[in-house]
Amino acid sequence: MRIYPVFIPHAGCPHRCLFCAQDKSTSQSVVPEAEEVDGWLENVLPLHGDGEVAFYGGTFSLLPLDLQDRYLTTAGRFVASGRVAGIRVSTRPDALDDISIARLKSSGVTTVEIGCQSFSESVLIAAGRGHAATDNLSAVQRCQNAGFQVGVQLMPGLPGSSSGEALTSLRQALALKPAFVRIYPTVVIEGTKLADLWKSGDYHPWTLDEAVNVCADMLLLCRQVGMPVIRLGLQRDPQLEENLLAGPYHPAFGQLVRSRLWRRALLHASSQEQQLTVHPNDLSDALGHRGENRDWLKKINPEVSLMADKTVERGFLRIAGRDLPLIDLSAQGGHHG
Ligand code: SF4
Numbered sequence: 001m002r003i004y005p006v007f008i009p010h011a012g013c014p015h016r017c018l019f020c021a022q023d024k025s026t027s028q029s030v031v032p033e034a035e036e037v038d039g040w041l042e043n044v045l046p047l048h049g050d051g052e053v054a055f056y057g058g059t060f061s062l063l064p065l066d067l068q069d070r071y072l073t074t075a076g077r078f079v080a081s082g083r084v085a086g087i088r089v090s091t092r093p094d095a096l097d098d099i100s101i102a103r104l105k106s107s108g109v110t111t112v113e114i115g116c117q118s119f120s121e122s123v124l125i126a127a128g129r130g131h132a133a134t135d136n137l138s139a140v141q142r143c144q145n146a147g148f149q150v151g152v153q154l155m156p157g158l159p160g161s162s163s164g165e166a167l168t169s170l171r172q173a174l175a176l177k178p179a180f181v182r183i184y185p186t187v188v189i190e191g192t193k194l195a196d197l198w199k200s201g202d203y204h205p206w207t208l209d210e211a212v213n214v215c216a217d218m219l220l221l222c223r224q225v226g227m228p229v230i231r232l233g234l235q236r237d238p239q240l241e242e243n244l245l246a247g248p249y250h251p252a253f254g255q256l257v258r259s260r261l262w263r264r265a266l267l268h269a270s271s272q273e274q275q276l277t278v279h280p281n282d283l284s285d286a287l288g289h290r291g292e293n294r295d296w297l298k299k300i301n302p303e304v305s306l307m308a309d310k311t312v313e314r315g316f317l318r319i320a321g322r323d324l325p326l327i328d329l330s331a332q333g334g335h336h337g
Pocket of ligand 1: 022058115
């Protein structure tokens, strides 16, 4: 689904969470007026469309009520004229009481993205979130009961996190059966409290390779249960790159993670067969970012070649005439950086 993002950096946020600097992570650092949003949507929306206008970067449901109304009325006009199909808002789990949920529902909001970040109490406390894991559960369930599509945002790698915690948090999120998840491994941005911890040596971010491995485990778990992962890693932005101090940021992070799953599958398959085949649309991920998997494969087994053939189903690897699913093969391939 096409998303038309409106950034409202830190608008409505009760405080700054340890890791967050929305104004330094995207090139848009000012909260727009509803009239500006109206003008922008008028320009970018098609005459008929099935996308959603999405309010990101703040705590929508804690905005002053008149501003919520102005934004939702503006977006609602474009829904009514068929130029977009719905409205999405992003908010905190503790900012979704029954009155807020009812207001969003009656104002035409269709999707709520909830920044759960972790389901570990100690990680939430260390991240200065100001809400408990039980708020995550309650917010997701009550939004689902109200009929919203619910997305869950997770941040592996916060202080006190580990690969085990990241997977446990994901399992807890999946048990709630959201419509989709987003996964943003933690990075250190200038101006945050996390930056102070990093500078004093009290926080060590994950390396890129660690984050790719953990996120590959998370992606595999999601694929095994058919859960869409609509984003892996922060969106590339020059402002973010300028303010990034440390951590596993990569402009092609999502591809690195998908390619890691292919690498695990190739490791398993290359011990059985020298000619491996994938669908042409999977070839780029299977070969890896800038051919990393191809180079790695050459080193571990120079006889193995990877080809594309459109008779192979997407997400499958053909080994000796048999098409086997990536999710099964990568689960068997283990961790190999
Ligand atoms: S993480 Fe969310 S609630 Fe916390 S400061 Fe950032 S936008 Fe606001």
